[in-house]
Amino acid sequence: MPNTLARLDDVSLFYGEKIVLKNCNLDIVEGAITCVIGLSGAGKSTILRLLDGLRPPDAGHVYIRDRDLCHMSETEINTIRAKISLSFQFAALLDSLSVGENVALPLRENTALPEAEIKQIVLDALDSVGLSHTYDNLPSELSGGMLKRAGFARAIVMRPELVLYDEPTTGLDPIVTHLITDMIVRLRQKLGGTAVVISHDLQSIFMMADYVAMLFEGAIIAYGTVEQVKQSLNPIVQQFLQGSEVGPIPI
């Protein structure tokens, strides 16, 4: 029985009157890559924000190593966040800082490491995503794919136990998509941690996922290994995997 690192337990969440998640349950297996798939606007990115404690659910519980984030202050959540990193869809690097300073930021603010050591760790992190030459560049000088990789470097620089990737391959060409998918697998192996990836890119998901969860109308309707999900008898899952317009999913 694999260990569960994080868990959504009966979570419901609303944006105004819109139901985003309704009694949603999801286990994130320790040491595995779990990919969450679903339609645009289904609430996949919201799951990452719940796991990072960036927003509380309206009902239910979010557990990280059996500690319920819903009953914690921001300061307590920050102690949990020290072991979690979120890589944003558009990297969310601070415009005013160079790439190196962006990657160094969590180390400078959250540790007492000497500057020389921080620089070395940052260069190693940038090197592991193939961007050591961009240390002094501003984020505005990087391409979309490079920005995402710089975001990855910032996400892994604290050597987190859980890395959350929000649509890491969206809007990228097939070559960079392949490169980034491969990078997520390599980074997981290097860090020995756990990853949750939100994506629409089925090819990339099938390449990297240990487990796949499909979110539909606020709930996880399919969960299992890639093969199990591919063979699901649920017509919604089959329609989504085939990208067909015909089926039970309302267009």
Place this chain on the structure above:
Amino acid sequence: MKVLEKFGRSTIGFFEYAGGITELAGESASFIGKLRIRFAETISQCYLLGVQSLIIVLLTSLFTGMVFSLESAQQAVQYGVGSLVGGAVAYTSVRELGPMLSAVVVAGRVGAAIAAELGSMVVTEQIEALRSMGLAPARFLVVPRLLALLVMLPLLAIFADVVSIVGGMWIAGAYAHIGTADFIASARQTIGFEDVVKGLLKSVVFGLIIALVGSYQGLSTRGGAAGVGKATTGAVVISIISIFITNFIMSALLYGA
């Protein structure tokens, strides 16, 4: 019924806004109290928000002092009280024009810039990224801007006072033939050190308003580019209105009795 509903919503909105600003002020004060301050960033903000506003504050104050002197000096000389012009210009500049004008100009320039910068950071998820790294946006972004304005706005007000008086003096001499010595003597007789301190106290409060309103507007931005535009406009309008209201209250409290 609809009118009541609207009134109710506006009232709730007002108290939510006031509560949000108070919470942000409290959070920032707590970081300042614990000396959790990013000093290098604060100095950089002093330059960006203060030093870079100097020229526009000087120009505005100079011409306002000159206009005030132009209007008052000719009349005063006609009525034979030309010796009072220096006092009138200095009195108005130090107590009201210097602090108010510098604050309004800075609210327009800096309040908008703070709201736009933080608002853009919200819509590009940079604020969420900070929180995700365990960094409080209040400490990281608001405190340096707040401290910078608390320091720089009184300094700008001093420059505004001086330039406004000098401009007034020049116009009084040029148009009403009031001598520099008479102008200065009248000014020295009319204003005291206490007036300068009270004027600077106003500037400190105005700095607080501009930083908190700009930051709160930016951090509560919703939506994309349109949301940033709304937040920016709101920051300027709310700051300026708050400055005028606060100025009246402070004048009544400081000078009223």
